[in-house]
Amino acid sequence: MNNASNGANRFYTVNYDLNNCDQEPIHIIRVVQSYACLLGVDVQSFSIIHVSDNSQQILGLPHEEVLSQNLADLLHPEIMEQIRSGLQENDFLSINPIIIKSFGGHILDTTYHLIAHLQDQTMILEFEQRDPLVSSSRFLQRSDRAVQKIQSARDVNNLFHETASEIKVLTGYDRVMIYQFDEEYNGIVIAEAKEDHLSPYYQLRYPASDIPRQARALFLRNQVRIIVDAQSEPAQIIPAVHPETGTPLDQTDSVARGVSPIHIEYLNNMGVRASMSVAIVKENKLWGLIACHHYQPKLVDYRVRNMIKFLSRIISGHLALQEAHDFREQGLQTNIVRSHLLEQMSRNWSVLEGLMQNKFTLLDLNQASGAALLLDGRLHTIGECPSEEKIMELIDWLENNTDSSVFETNELSAHWPAGLEIKDVASGLLSLQIAHTPPEYILWFRPEIIQTVNWGGNPEKAVTFSGEQMRLSPRKSFDIWKEQVQNTAKPWDRNDINSAIALRNDIKEIIIEKYQEIRKLNQNLLEAYKDLESFSYSVSHDLRMPLRTIEGFSQILEEDYKDKLDDYGQQVIQTISSSIGKMNGFINDLLALSKISLNDLIINKLNPASQIEQVWNSFPEAERQRVQFQLKDPMPPVYAEVTSLRQLLSNLLSNAIKYSRHQEIPMIEVGADSDGKSTVIYVRDNGIGMDPKHHQRIFDVFSRLVSDKDYEGTGVGLAIVKKVVDKHRGEVWVESEKGGGSTFYCRFPIHELEVL
Numbered sequence: 237m238n239n240a241s242n243g244a245n246r247f248y249t250v251n252y253d254l255n256n257c258d259q260e261p262i263h264i265i266r267v268v269q270s271y272a273c274l275l276g277v278d279v280q281s282f283s284i285i286h287v288s289d290n291s292q293q294i295l296g297l298p299h300e301e302v303l304s305q306n307l308a309d310l311l312h313p314e315i316m317e318q319i320r321s322g323l324q325e326n327d328f329l330s331i332n333p334i335i336i337k338s339f340g341g342h343i344l345d346t347t348y349h350l351i352a353h354l355q356d357q358t359m360i361l362e363f364e365q366r367d368p369l370v371s372s373s374r375f376l377q378r379s380d381r382a383v384q385k386i387q388s389a390r391d392v393n394n395l396f397h398e399t400a401s402e403i404k405v406l407t408g409y410d411r412v413m414i415y416q417f418d419e420e421y422n423g424i425v426i427a428e429a430k431e432d433h434l435s436p437y438y439q440l441r442y443p444a445s446d447i448p449r450q451a452r453a454l455f456l457r458n459q460v461r462i463i464v465d466a467q468s469e470p471a472q473i474i475p476a477v478h479p480e481t482g483t484p485l486d487q488t489d490s491v492a493r494g495v496s497p498i499h500i501e502y503l504n505n506m507g508v509r510a511s512m513s514v515a516i517v518k519e520n521k522l523w524g525l526i527a528c529h530h531y532q533p534k535l536v537d538y539r540v541r542n543m544i545k546f547l548s549r550i551i552s553g554h555l556a557l558q559e560a561h562d563f564r565e566q567g568l569q570t571n572i573v574r575s576h577l578l579e580q581m582s583r584n585w586s587v588l589e590g591l592m593q594n595k596f597t598l599l600d601l602n603q604a605s606g607a608a609l610l611l612d613g614r615l616h617t618i619g620e621c622p623s624e625e626k627i628m629e630l631i632d633w634l635e636n637n638t639d640s641s642v643f644e645t646n647e648l649s650a651h652w653p654a655g656l657e658i659k660d661v662a663s664g665l666l667s668l669q670i671a672h673t674p675p676e677y678i679l680w681f682r683p684e685i686i687q688t689v690n691w692g693g694n695p696e697k698a699v700t701f702s703g704e705q706m707r708l709s710p711r712k713s714f715d716i717w718k719e720q721v722q723n724t725a726k727p728w729d730r731n732d733i734n735s736a737i738a739l740r741n742d743i744k745e746i747i748i749e750k751y752q753e754i755r756k757l758n759q760n761l762l763e764a765y766k767d768l769e770s771f772s773y774s775v776s777h778d779l780r781m782p783l784r785t786i787e788g789f790s791q792i793l794e795e796d797y798k799d800k801l802d803d804y805g806q807q808v809i810q811t812i813s814s815s816i817g818k819m820n821g822f823i824n825d826l827l828a829l830s831k832i833s834l835n836d837l838i839i840n841k842l843n844p845a846s847q848i849e850q851v852w853n854s855f856p857e858a859e860r861q862r863v864q865f866q867l868k869d870p871m872p873p874v875y876a877e878v879t880s881l882r883q884l885l886s887n888l889l890s891n892a893i894k895y896s897r898h899q900e901i902p903m904i905e906v907g908a909d910s911d912g913k914s915t916v917i918y919v920r921d922n923g924i925g926m927d928p929k930h931h932q933r934i935f936d937v938f939s940r941l942v943s944d945k946d947y948e949g950t951g952v953g954l955a956i957v958k959k960v961v962d963k964h965r966g967e968v969w970v971e972s973e974k975g976g977g978s979t980f981y982c983r984f985p986i987h988e989l990e991v992l
């Protein structure tokens with residue numbers, strides 16, 4: 237496919253490979269359409285450097301005679317005056333077209349328009365016929381009516397149809413179409429006015445390659461392009477390149493620029509002889525074209541072309557207005573839905589409830605048919621969604637393959653092949669990442685919509701290679717070619733995406749508010765807890781006095797009045813004193829529990845073995861002697877407050893003694909281990925043990941697994957142990973089986989000596 241030395245190369249000064257229409261250098265084509273005569277004039281000297289070889293037919297002078305002449309010698313001084321002022325002001329737009337009736341001193345057969353423009357150091361002058369009818373009052377009336385009709389169009393559709401038919405009347409083309417581009421620059425005919433005998437092109441699509449990239453760029457720049465006769469032999473530009481610089485004449489802005497051979501073939505295959513295309517521009521992008529076809533040669537006067545350019549601007553203005561209006565309307569609608577969602581979320585500070593479990597849901601925001609929310613590690617769905625497993629797979633893919641936090645497609649399977657399996661419900665996906673780690677997402681789904689699209693000829697054969705030299709040629713047939721478009725959903729628009737992004741901000745606001753509310757609640761709770769602690773401290777403290785009085789009096793009763801009481805009376809006194817004992821135990825334990833959190837802890841580096849020994853020795857000797865007690869040696873240091881640690885050890889050891897006392901030989905082992913970050917002290921016994929299901933709850937206050945009858949106690953001891961450990965920012969746990977003994981572990985972090 238290396239060379240394309242077909243007939244085409246006489247059109248270009250550089251050797252160009254016609255295998256790719258996107259590369260065709262259409263602006264430096266060295267021919268000009270035969271209906272016009274072109275002059276290239278040096279701006280400094282006004283000497284004529286280029287001329288098209290049809291100057292004899294149009295201007296009455298052979299090109300040899302025109303070349304090297306001075307422009308001032310050929311044009312009337314008044315005309316030269318206009319040209320000079322155009323040059324000076326650098327504004328040819330306001331002087332074009334200049335009416336030309338004579339050239340080189342002789343009167344011309346017809347009146348011409350001279351259209352001038354500047355290209356680098358060369359002024360390009362193009363002469364084309366002037367249509368006398370255009371200045372008639374009838375034509376002016378007609379144009380005025382056309383503008384009025386177009387401006388009063390009811391809606392955009394009506395606007396397009398009106399424009400097409402008015403342009404047809406004004407220009408007399410056989411067919412006038414409004415052609416709209418999609419994202420990839422494939423076009424669709426959205427309005428058409430045509431001669432009755434012609435078959436309709438309305439709603440047909442044309443592939444992007446029909447109007448290659450550089451042709452689109454020229455449309456955007458020049459806005460109007462006219463081809464007067466696709467079958468006439470073009471005029472050559474003499475010389476093709478500048479005699480001094482050797483550069484070809486740049487015809488970027490020429491009105492009669494020669495037509496690319498590929499495009500001529502395209503028009504011939506379509507049976508079109510003359511055409512005019514006018515750009516419709518929106519936001520500096522080529523939105524569409526007004527495309528006119530004629531089946532005979534046709535020149536439309538320069539002024540009419542300008543008029544059509546003006547009509548295309550009216551369309552652009554309408555489009556922008558309409559879009560702004562639609563956008564505002566939709567925005568208003570979605571804002572209402574968003575504010576409902578926000579209100580729902582803030583009711584209980586619940587994102588899930590607010591978005592999925594109330595009157596308004598995620599689905600109301602953008603007409604999705606299903607939505608999924610991945611929040612706090614759990615997936616929730618609403619409407620028509622893929623399976624949970626598939627959604628999680630999709631989120632995984634999004635995590636690894638998309639950079640932006642918003643991803644949208646109306647053809648998921650084109651990005652993620654596994655999406656084919658879920659195309660029925662999720663050909664369309666709009667995803668919104670709410671948080672990174674762990675990932676939190678909202679996904680909206682839209683189902684597949686199968687459509688039949690009519691193309692003007694098979695788009696896959698839009699351009700083909702033919703012949704031995706692999707020449708590029710446009711398709712031969714423009715008959716309707718039906719394509720079934722699958723795996724796609726209704727696309728998401730700008731409003732859908734914007735509202736999703738705004739929703740993310742709403743959610744973040746709710747999460748922050750929720751966090752602040754929790755902090756406030758936490759603070760309140762802490763204060764209440766403190767109040768409760770000081771209350772229980774004062775209650776237990778205050779109860780001690782009257783209890784002591786009761787104890788004193790019951791002792792007096794027992795000692796001094798025992799003989800005077802019958803058996804029942806003596807039994808009552810017994811019960812009173814044992815209840816007082818129990819009550820004392822309770823009060824002491826509660827007091828110990830509330831004291832722990834009232835004070836700050838002053839941490840010391842302690843030797844656990846000596847603390848354990850001291851606590852162990854404080855138990856009555858009779859109890860100790862029954863037990864086989866073992867202290868594991870050596871032990872790493874522990875960082876703790878000494879009184880709290882002793883309280884902890886005392887509770888664990890007394891429990892170990894108590895709950896192993898029915899063993900033939902009660903055995904207790906105490907030790908400590910360290911991993912460099914913390915020291916774990918353990919207390920092991922071979923007592924009654926407990927069911928693992930109770931391992932958590934035994935640390936709550938007053939929680940007991942045994943009856944008072946079998947084992948005395950208050951249910952406060954382990955709560956004290958837990959509180960001590962918590963205050964040290966450590967942890968406590970138990971390993972135990974029913975009947976298999978218990979081991980309690982207390983972890984104390986190793987830290988710098990400090991006050992906690």
Ligand code: ADP
Nearest residue numbers: 891895925934940941942949950951952953954
């Ligand atoms: P109590 O005063 O009842 O011993 P604790 O708070 O110290 O209160 O213990 C709570 C409960 O945990 C006890 O009632 C007992 O059922 C169980 N328990 C505590 N330590 C042991 C242990 N070493 N062996 C078996 N059960 C224990």
